[in-house]
Amino acid sequence: MLKVDGLTKKFGELVAVNSLNFEVKEGQIYGIAGPNGAGKSTVYNLITGNYRYEGRIEFDGQDITGLPPYRIAKKGIARTFQVPEIFPSLNVQETIRVGSRFGARGGLDKKHSDEVLNFVGLEEERLQHAGLLNLLGKKKLMVGAALATKPKILMLDEPMAGSNAGEIADLMDLIKKINQQLGITVIIIEHFMKVLTELTETLLIIESGRMICCDRPEIVTSDPRVIESYLGDSYAEDK
Amino acid sequence: MSLKRMVVILVGFYCLMGVMPLFFGGTDYIMNILIMILIWAVVASCWDVIMGFAGIFSFGQVAFYVVGAYASAILSVSLHVPPVYAILLAAVITGLFGVLVGLPCLKLAGPYVALVTFAVHMTLVPFLRGPMGRAIGSGGAQGILTVPPVSLFGMTFSSEHLVPFFYLTLFLTIICTIILVLVIKSYWGTAFLALKDSENFAASLGISAFKYKLMVFGLTSFITGLFGALYAHYVGMLSTRMLSMDVFTILMIMIVIGGIGKYPGVVVGAVITVTLNQFLAPMGMYRPLIMGAIVVVLVLFLRDGLVNPIIRLISSRQKAGRTGEYLS
Numbered sequence A: 001m002l003k004v005d006g007l008t009k010k011f012g013e014l015v016a017v018n019s020l021n022f023e024v025k026e027g028q029i030y031g032i033a034g035p036n037g038a039g040k041s042t043v044y045n046l047i048t049g050n051y052r053y054e055g056r057i058e059f060d061g062q063d064i065t066g067l068p069p070y071r072i073a074k075k076g077i078a079r080t081f082q083v084p085e086i087f088p089s090l091n092v093q094e095t096i097r098v099g100s101r102f103g104a105r106g107g108l109d110k111k112h113s114d115e116v117l118n119f120v121g122l123e124e125e126r127l128q129h130a131g132l133l134n135l136l137g138k139k140k141l142m143v144g145a146a147l148a149t150k151p152k153i154l155m156l157d158e159p160m161a162g163s164n165a166g167e168i169a170d171l172m173d174l175i176k177k178i179n180q181q182l183g184i185t186v187i188i189i190e191h192f193m194k195v196l197t198e199l200t201e202t203l204l205i206i207e208s209g210r211m212i213c214c215d216r217p218e219i220v221t222s223d224p225r226v227i228e229s230y231l232g233d234s235y236a237e238d239k
Numbered sequence B: 001m002s003l004k005r006m007v008v009i010l011v012g013f014y015c016l017m018g019v020m021p022l023f024f025g026g027t028d029y030i031m032n033i034l035i036m037i038l039i040w041a042v043v044a045s046c047w048d049v050i051m052g053f054a055g056i057f058s059f060g061q062v063a064f065y066v067v068g069a070y071a072s073a074i075l076s077v078s079l080h081v082p083p084v085y086a087i088l089l090a091a092v093i094t095g096l097f098g099v100l101v102g103l104p105c106l107k108l109a110g111p112y113v114a115l116v117t118f119a120v121h122m123t124l125v126p127f128l129r130g131p132m133g134r135a136i137g138s139g140g141a142q143g144i145l146t147v148p149p150v151s152l153f154g155m156t157f158s159s160e161h162l163v164p165f166f167y168l169t170l171f172l173t174i175i176c177t178i179i180l181v182l183v184i185k186s187y188w189g190t191a192f193l194a195l196k197d198s199e200n201f202a203a204s205l206g207i208s209a210f211k212y213k214l215m216v217f218g219l220t221s222f223i224t225g226l227f228g229a230l231y232a233h234y235v236g237m238l239s240t241r242m243l244s245m246d247v248f249t250i251l252m253i254m255i256v257i258g259g260i261g262k263y264p265g266v267v268v269g270a271v272i273t274v275t276l277n278q279f280l281a282p283m284g285m286y287r288p289l290i291m292g293a294i295v296v297v298l299v300l301f302l303r304d305g306l307v308n309p310i311i312r313l314i315s316s317r318q319k320a321g322r323t324g325e326y327l328s
Helices: A040-047 A069-075 A092-103 A110-119 A135-148 A165-180 A193-199 A224-231 A233-238 B003-024 B028-053 B061-077 B083-105 B111-129 B131-136 B162-185 B187-197 B199-204 B209-235 B245-258 B265-279 B286-301 B307-327
Strands: A002-011 A014-024 A029-033 A054-059 A077-079 A153-157 A185-189 A202-207 A210-215 B150-152 B155-157
Touching: A002 A040, A014 A040, A014 A202, A014 A210, A029 A040, A029 A193, A040 A153, A040 A185, A069 A077, A069 A092, A069 B199, A077 A135, A092 A110, A092 A135, A092 B187, A110 A135, A135 A153, A135 A165, A135 B199, A165 A185, A165 A193, A185 A193, A202 A224, A210 A224, B003 B028, B003 B162, B003 B265, B028 B061, B028 B162, B028 B187, B028 B209, B028 B245, B028 B265, B061 B083, B061 B111, B061 B209, B061 B245, B083 B111, B083 B150, B083 B209, B111 B131, B150 B162, B155 B162, B162 B187, B162 B209, B187 B199, B187 B209, B199 B209, B245 B265, B245 B286, B265 B286, B265 B307
Parallel strands: A029 A185, A029 A202, A077 A153, A153 A185
Antiparallel strands: A002 A014, A002 A054, A202 A210, B150 B155
16 A cells, blocks of 8 residues: 655765665554654655655555655545644644545545544544643544545554553554544554554564564564664563 | 624724714825725735734735835836726736745745845835836836826826725725635635644645645735735825835734734724824834834733733623623
8 A cells, every 4th residue: 555665865964764665555553663763753754745755655556756745645644743733723623624624535524524523532622722632632633633634544653652551542542443443554653562562463663764674563573683773682571 | 713703893993984084084184094094904914814824924015015006106107007907917916926925935934934025125125226126117216206096987086085095995995804804714714824833734634835825925915015006096106215114113013913813903903003103203203112112012011912802801701791690
């Protein structure tokens, strides 16, 4: 469904992403992990057209290389951000409808927007200003707005960051529902290995913009290269 | 602000303005103030849309106003285009000029947009006064002294005929206000707000920053150019003094009094500022000092402007009154 081929991004002398290749299959939950500064969020920014890059990205059989972010959104690739991005001027319902009005094919679908609002569990906050939501609410709102675009792929950037155990469980349930009930392919960047091993079918580990390993989570977490460069010995011992 | 409340304020304002000539039709001084209130209300509203709603710190509003004024004056004086058509053409020219100015601003943010647009403002003075300006008919340092009045349906609209000109301005003001309200409350307005709040998030949801930013530049400069052109045919003479910091400051005070992004607060801001500016005129050099002090005080103590806190106060009193009724 999403094929990344030879993806390379340089910021001056720094090679943030270096000849990265991977493929996400339809219906998968695909994980991406790696140390801080490994280039994970940059990969998202490249796929969603925020930066120019070398290489080729194919989505749903179409070449989407070099398309601007708003056109990528309309193609069916939605994303969230590591630090929640919201529209403080709009309320929850209006924010969800922005996704539907501008991102979905066919324009504003109020019924679908209301369904999304219920799906992410923000129906009681529908008229609340987005800026007044707590962190979990803001994350759910980002996911809701992304779902309102009727995406084929949802890319989540560290959705669990800053969440407590209860919120993590809540968000994991939401991600499973998105994948299983809505049939949306999910890519997730995350540091919590427990979340990745429980949710994902394939896990890609990158370091300094290069792929170290890509396989099933149980194989990846046992790989000596991954333990050495990312997980550490204590993780292997605990395991 | 809700559409209902917005419409109530605007309808109330324009109805009040509409009956003013019945009382002051014979007083040229007041009629002139009323006409300038109408013109500045729209120009300041356009600035509020681009800055307050779209979050683009464009400081080119006065430049667009002057481009509209000069374009219409040059078209009618040098090319003998009838003033009505000259005004419309000038609005189109200013709209295109606005899009042209908007293009380099697409890649810039915040203070850099302010710098680029203000640079456009600053370059207009030497351009209009210099040989290039004279070549296109700007009149150089002297300006244009014989801008013809608007003639329509056998009537003449100029500073010599204040009541007809007032109603022509009121008509255009209402049309442009309706357009601005429709834009603010339509999905365009939502796109502007979304781009202002978070351009990355907005783009990830399918909003084209390129399209909507150029739209807002085009629309606001078109309307501003229209009123600049109308002003040129009202006063009959133009000079580059229009580009002085005085005009820029007055426009800024209107927005600050009304509250940035608190439309239609800026309309009330225009009423207060134009009136105050006229009454402070005898104070000479102290007038800009007082106006500047007003900006400082408002920015420090009333960031939402004067209008919104008053509306909030009225709303909270009404709610308190209702609560009292339920409890009694």
